[in-house]
Amino acid sequence: MTDTRALYAAHITRHWPDAGRYLDASAVPDGAAAAQLKREKKSHCGIGGKTALKALLAEGTDQAYLDELCELAGLQYLDLDWPTTAKDLSPLKKLRELRFLRIDSPRNIDDFTPLxxxxxxxxxxxxxxxxxxxxDWLKPLAPRLRVFGIExxxxxxxxxxxxxxxxxxxLEALLLRSTRIEDQDLAPLHSMVSLRLLNTALNAPRSQFKALERALPGLECDWFYDAKWKGFRDPRPPKA
Incomplete structure (x- = not known):
């Protein structure tokens, strides 16, 4: 079973404990299993040769940086931290071992299907x-995705x-902070019996959260607690 807590912790901390932070790929030790590399101009050049890397936090990923890091066939964890300016995610298809992927602010990307x-x-x-x-594009990932966040x-x-x-x-964890769900409907989650964590903005009325709690009594969600609603009211109904 996927270690949901570990994957969620990686989302929160945005780094791995043994990952040194570098400003130039040449400074990354050849045997390093994890690294954080912030691109400054062409300082990423050479990262593709650090083949021992299993985890990489890449800051400032332009297309050239993305193209080169995708030569790291053994990567299992990849965090594309702000700003992500690459335009094409197709090179990611080379990362056949990738288990964890975070993409922050992909402002030039409108096609996520390579994932x-x-x-x-x-x-x-x-x-x-x-x-x-x-x-809609996400549906083919249903058999294998255990943690999903769209924020x-x-x-x-x-x-x-x-x-x-x-x-x-x-899913085991669904992260929806800073989101707005236009139809305000949580019913699609009722049959997700594996779901253990829902971290969400207030994007549905209280009745929807109550119905979800009844459907999934083992689910952890702040909006199931009366105290959380102090000072809050239902969001405006969706437009007809």
Missing amino acids: LELPKLEALLIENAKAMTTL GSRHTDQRIQSLEPLRGFQ
């Missing part, structure tokens, strides 16, 4: 993807039409 060809992907976290308004930024909500495309998934 469907990552055969071992278990955890996918996407933040502030302005061009993504539907989750906005500190100042901008991520707008998603519906959670309906997630019906049939067996």
